[in-house]
């Protein structure tokens with residue numbers, strides 16, 4: 139308040155003071171000088187006229203030697219208001235006649251008076267007078283001089299009047315200048331603040347700029363500022379990333395310190411623990427889901443609540459009256475809140491819109507997406523149901539909400555509307571297609587708008603981020619900052635960033651089954667000889683996983699290298715998935731048929747090159763298989779990340795085994811020491827498989843060691859930690875912008 143008053147008075151007083159100084163030191167003296175010169179010129183002219191008029195009578199009366207008449211003449215003449223006195227001096231400089239008013243000291247204006255005259259002005263004790271001398275000539279002969287003395291007090295009066303008018307004029311001018319200064323300062327301040335706010339925050343009212351630079355004068359400055367902030371945050375993030383060995387404990391500390399709270403809510407369709415009603419009672423299963431594999435350890439580290447669809451036959455029996463159950467069952471550390479869906483809801487939301495629409499839409503696996511209005515309606519309804527559950531479960535008005543996957547594209551906006559202060563981190567676990575492909579979705583705008591309710595929107599790769607930004611650019615009127623990867627929509631910022639998902643690295647003290655034992659036992663269970671070469675595929679039975687292409691590669695390899703027939707088998711674990719959908723049923727049939735055909739062609743007796751197990755395996759069983767295999771084969775046609783690749787690496791503490799990996803997985807961007815293949819190129823995959831099976835131990839060790847060190851550091855806690863750190867920074871940035879906005883409003887109020 140004080141500084142505002144100071145600023146205001148400064149803006150007012152400064153122009154006034156300037157004008158006053160100008161007035162005192164330049165204008166008034168000039169005005170005085172000017173008026174004096176005008177009046178002196180006037181008096182000179184009057185004196186000349188009077189002197190001429192007096193010439194004749196004075197000469198006449200001089201000739202008549204009539205001093206009385208001269209005196210009368212002079213007295214009559216000084217009746218003139220301004221003429222003060224007259225005198226006549228003869229040729230000898232003797233004062234002959236004068237009026238009574240004539241100042242004695244002037245005498246005949248001899249003896250140095252000329253030097254003291256300035257513009258005819260003489261300073262006398264009774265005040266200033268104007269004096270002129272006019273020679274009197276008769277017949278060309280000099281006979282003396284007339285001295286006319288004018289009163290100049292009227293000049294003083296006129297000068298004072300003029301000064302008054304000038305001062306009044308300048309006072310008005312000063313006032314106008316002061317007001318102008320204040321107004322200019324006010325408007326330019328508001329302009330600057332508006333421009334700054336507009337540029338930094340983005341403005342929903344001007345959304346059509348699409349990230350193109352503003353024409354406003356603040357744009358370059360703000361652009362630089364933003365770029366600087368972004369560089370700083372990237373540097374800081376790099377520093378944070380490298381300085382942190384990401385562990386569950388670090389994640390907990392981060393939540394507490396950077397996000398001022400530990401309330402984490404996860405929302406996903408698939409639940410981390412499924413209760414099944416069996417003949418022997420309730421049984422708990424872990425689903426085959428990359429999402430669950432990744433998020434569950436994070437949740438164990440952070441506590442909080444996981445909201446998911448209760449899809450198990452024993453789920454209702456396991457929950458309390460608030461539909462909650464503490465998990466993991468062995469060592470409960472967080473709450474699972476189940477949301478119930480009717481058969482119709484599950485059909486429309488999960489099978490229909492999510493898995494017949496969005497899933498094939500986002501994966502380039504050559505299966506046509508199907509969109510139905512009825513499915514969409516259910517998708518909207520169920521998203522709202524889950525959003526309501528988030529609001530219900532939140533203990534504070536600013537929880538950290540981790541939204542998972544394509545089942546909940548609308549939920550971020552719904553939660554944002556109910557809890558504006560929430561930090562919403564959405565992770566899209568599957569690829570994001572290019573704008574043309576995404577444009578097929580009849581509700582594309584709604585989907586993107588829903589996702590832009592998020593604080594952070596994460597994808598596995600920068601390629602998917604780029605596709606998303608381009609899709610927004612194509613279909614929404616939003617402001618996109620490509621250099622900082624942020625989108626401003628409806629006055630809210632969303633950061634779009636790549637966060638490659640990962641797994642929890644096994645604890646050093648976590649007992650692992652012995653490798654040799656695993657190899658032996660698994661081969662025994664499969665009725666295979668001791669040194670049988672074993673390839674392993676672990677997937678959900680899904681058309682995106684490239685299982686058909688994998689079998690074809692095995693077939694091709696056996697064709698090319700017949701010496702491997704009878705010595706190699708591929709064990710394919712295929713967890714049944716979304717089996718009520720035609721596309722999945724057809725796929726299962728094709729997979730089974732192909733396995734049969736290849737087995738018929740190359741199998742003999744008990745030997746089968748393809749060992750297909752369409753059934754669910756738990757994490758422990760899968761871990762044993764990883765440790766027993768010689769090669770793990772991941773040939774997805776398109777995959778956001780694929781955690782099987784990382785799990786296999788984590789399981790191989792013997793630094794043996796080879797990974798064959800599709801170039802169309804997110805994992806291929808990180809695991810460069812894998813044998814990277816194009817699964818559509820069957821010969822290439824067959825060659826890679828052969829190379830893997832015949833790779834020298836030393837090369838296996840080199841490759842495995844390098845990949846293990848990467849996966850160990852780039853673990854799932856780092857994945858979650860980086861998102862939470864970015865969310866904390868964005869929250870901070872929002873807070874700063876809110877402060878700037880309120881500061882700009884209050885300073886404007888003060889100025890006005």
Ligand code: G6P
Nearest residue numbers: 408426427428429543567568715
């Ligand atoms: C993918 C999806 C997950 C999903 C999982 C299993 O990994 O990204 O969201 O949970 O598949 O699919 P399901 O339909 O059985 O949940």
